[in-house]
Amino acid sequence: MAVKSRRTLLLASGALLAVAAVVVPVVAGAASADPASANQPRIVGGDKASLSDHPYAVYLTDGGGNQFCGAVIVSSTAVATAAHCAKAVAKQEMHVVAGREDKRTDEGDVLSVSKIWISKGYSDPTQGDDVAVLTVRGQLDYRPAKLPDSGDAAAYSAGTQATVLGWGRVADGGARSDYLRSAQVPVVSDSDCRSDYSMYDQKTMVCAGYEKGGVDACQGDSGGPLVVGDTLIGIVSFGDGCGKAGKPGVYTRVSAYVDDIQAQAKSRIF
Numbered sequence: 001m002a003v004k005s006r007r008t009l010l011l012a013s014g015a016l017l018a019v020a021a022v023v024v025p026v027v028a029g030a031a032s033a034d035p036a037s038a039n040q041p042r043i044v045g046g047d048k049a050s051l052s053d054h055p056y057a058v059y060l061t062d063g064g065g066n067q068f069c070g071a072v073i074v075s076s077t078a079v080a081t082a083a084h085c086a087k088a089v090a091k092q093e094m095h096v097v098a099g100r101e102d103k104r105t106d107e108g109d110v111l112s113v114s115k116i117w118i119s120k121g122y123s124d125p126t127q128g129d130d131v132a133v134l135t136v137r138g139q140l141d142y143r144p145a146k147l148p149d150s151g152d153a154a155a156y157s158a159g160t161q162a163t164v165l166g167w168g169r170v171a172d173g174g175a176r177s178d179y180l181r182s183a184q185v186p187v188v189s190d191s192d193c194r195s196d197y198s199m200y201d202q203k204t205m206v207c208a209g210y211e212k213g214g215v216d217a218c219q220g221d222s223g224g225p226l227v228v229g230d231t232l233i234g235i236v237s238f239g240d241g242c243g244k245a246g247k248p249g250v251y252t253r254v255s256a257y258v259d260d261i262q263a264q265a266k267s268r269i270f
Ligand code: ARG
Pocket: 069, 168, 216, 217, 218, 219, 220, 221, 222, 223, 236, 237, 238, 239, 240, 241, 242, 243, 248, 249, 250
């Protein structure tokens, strides 16, 4: 794409964000009768969360040490994340931060990345296959998330309450959270998600959120876990804005990638 049209696109999305910033508080206000979206600081519409409940939740930092995505521990040597996160920063600069609820502290462990696996066929989040596995140097001494059975459909039945975790923006266009946050979001049926997003692919994606919006993942949450209990069913991938009515979050459908993730979780390159 030419630099000029890119700039135009950026300007256009900036304008969209500005519009969204005006629209979203109205949406959130309208949804506040729902206890799940009560007027608290958010992931969007969520609450502060604890690593003692979700020790597998980790985040990724760039060369400047800034958090840019989430990820999830799947073994003592590997984390799963979104492919678009794995591609965003050079491997030599990327770090996995585990055991640190509050970004402003130096708790937990900071591990470098020795290997990046990206799903075959990945090009863009909206095309699916938005999953990657990072192998770390050293050990992740934290309880990993469980993986669903390969091809498992039961974990994805519409209405199942799932938990999304992350350190991302607390409002559309807003600031990122210093603390780990979580929100409860119901799994959306494939047919509903297809009408919300024309590019929805039920083989590689799953949607979660409320039809009226107000509760969602947001920028910076990408790559982080969507769990039912301790089972990883989704990885934060994309969405139209955050918490907008009729625009649930779209997640990578983990059950479609279990064999690949497991193979990567075992392998180790020294
Ligand atoms: N792509 C975003 C990221 O890189 C995640 C967006 C999720 N959006 C949503 N509305 N659920 O952090």
